[in-house]
Amino acid sequence: MLGYSMTPRLQTEGLVRHLGGRNVVDGISLSVPAGQVTCLLGPSGCGKSTTLRIIAGVDRQDAGTVRLNGEIVADARTHVPPEARGVGLMFQDFALFPHLSVARNIGFGLPRDAVSAARIAELLTRIDLVGYEDKHPHELSGGEQQRVALARALAPRPKIMLMDEPFSGLDNRLRDEIRDATLSVLKEEGTAVLLVTHEPDEAMRMADEIALMRDGRIVQQAAPYNIYNAPIDREAAAFFSDINVLSGEVYGALTDTPFGQFLAPGLPDGTAVDIVFRPQHVRIDFDRAGKGPSPTPAEGAPARGTVLRARFMGKESLVEFLMDDATSRVTATVPAVFLPKPGTVMWLSIRRDRCFVFP
Numbered sequence: 001m002l003g004y005s006m007t008p009r010l011q012t013e014g015l016v017r018h019l020g021g022r023n024v025v026d027g028i029s030l031s032v033p034a035g036q037v038t039c040l041l042g043p044s045g046c047g048k049s050t051t052l053r054i055i056a057g058v059d060r061q062d063a064g065t066v067r068l069n070g071e072i073v074a075d076a077r078t079h080v081p082p083e084a085r086g087v088g089l090m091f092q093d094f095a096l097f098p099h100l101s102v103a104r105n106i107g108f109g110l111p112r113d114a115v116s117a118a119r120i121a122e123l124l125t126r127i128d129l130v131g132y133e134d135k136h137p138h139e140l141s142g143g144e145q146q147r148v149a150l151a152r153a154l155a156p157r158p159k160i161m162l163m164d165e166p167f168s169g170l171d172n173r174l175r176d177e178i179r180d181a182t183l184s185v186l187k188e189e190g191t192a193v194l195l196v197t198h199e200p201d202e203a204m205r206m207a208d209e210i211a212l213m214r215d216g217r218i219v220q221q222a223a224p225y226n227i228y229n230a231p232i233d234r235e236a237a238a239f240f241s242d243i244n245v246l247s248g249e250v251y252g253a254l255t256d257t258p259f260g261q262f263l264a265p266g267l268p269d270g271t272a273v274d275i276v277f278r279p280q281h282v283r284i285d286f287d288r289a290g291k292g293p294s295p296t297p298a299e300g301a302p303a304r305g306t307v308l309r310a311r312f313m314g315k316e317s318l319v320e321f322l323m324d325d326a327t328s329r330v331t332a333t334v335p336a337v338f339l340p341k342p343g344t345v346m347w348l349s350i351r352r353d354r355c356f357v358f359p
């Protein structure tokens with residue numbers, strides 16, 4: 001991070017936006033340093049776009065502050081217009097100018113001089129479209145157009161880039177490739193990026209940090225690995241994958257499950273808890289004359305269950321079990337094609353460090 005100043009490039013404090021009788025943005029504070037991608041992730045309608053629009057200056061907050069490069073651009077007294085904020089914008093409908101060549105599209109916001117020509121050439125290399133400068137948008141594929149739009153947004157060297165679902169217009173096959181290409185260009189430029197998405201996969205792929213939003217608030221902010229492996233609540237866990245939920249009740253800071261006792265520290269007796277874990281963290285073993293694998297510290301006691309159904313999903317298969325307690329259901333993902341018949345008795349083990357106990 002040599003050469004990057006410590007001041008966050010983008011910082012908001014207590015942003016509030018009141019619309020239609022409620023706070024659609026309800027106290028958003030976040031900061032993004034240079035060279036970092038932060039994803040605002042959340043379900044439709046949680047206030048992501050409104051937050052981004054306030055930061056861009058195309059909407060106004062009812063309370064709170066926006067600082068860009070350390071300077072206040074929006075608070076109760078200040079409202080710097082969008083075009084004077086020096087941020088790059090890239091939205092879903094990144095429409096290029098149809099009558100302009102690729103080079104002219106990229107250079108649209110720049111003076112027409114030798115410095116700009118060099119910048120356009122540099123960006124064409126970055127987006128891997130050297131030789132395309134004289135083509136027009138209709139001669140390009142969707143992915144190529146998207147890369148030109150990215151180059152156009154980056155041409156004036158914005159230190160901050162705001163992106164709202166920028167990849168949603170692309171077909172699935174192209175999307176991963178374009179995401180990776182975009183990410184590497186943004187990293188090379190050292191841009192601070194705030195990217196809005198409702199897709200967990202996109203956030204996991206792009207983000208250095210994910211800010212998970214719900215009802216106008218950030219409920220958790222962390223690196224993808226941490227947010228996936230230490231979700232703050234059941235809903236946050238469920239946002240990233242299917243989950244298994246076992247219900248239990250606390251006695252003496254412990255709760256009983258088919259997989260043995262789980263610690264529930266700090267919770268009073270009688271508290272109802274959910275033990276949550278992902279299908280990927282369930283291991284299955286064959287039944288050997290009524291016996292399963294030996295308990296281990298990492299996995300605790302195995303539990304026996306009967307296959308209800310198994311579905312082939314491509315890379316992996318999903319196997320659903322009814323546990324011997326006759327009430328708990330657990331789904332496991334198994335790699336490749338392993339499709340046990342319904343009625344097969346098997347043993348399930350779960351990684352204890354991948355289980356979450358939520359009141």
Ligand SMILES: Nc1ncnc2c1ncn2[C@@H]1O[C@H](COP(=O)(O)OP(=O)(O)OP(=O)(O)O)[C@@H](O)[C@H]1O
Binds near residue numbers: 043045050
């Ligand atoms: N002008 C308005 N008047 C009333 N309600 C509005 C207005 N603009 C937006 N909203 C509401 O504010 C909420 C947040 O909208 P916003 O577009 O920020 O959500 P989002 O998280 O970006 O969702 P999406 O992914 O669907 O775009 C939505 O419920 C929306 O209906």
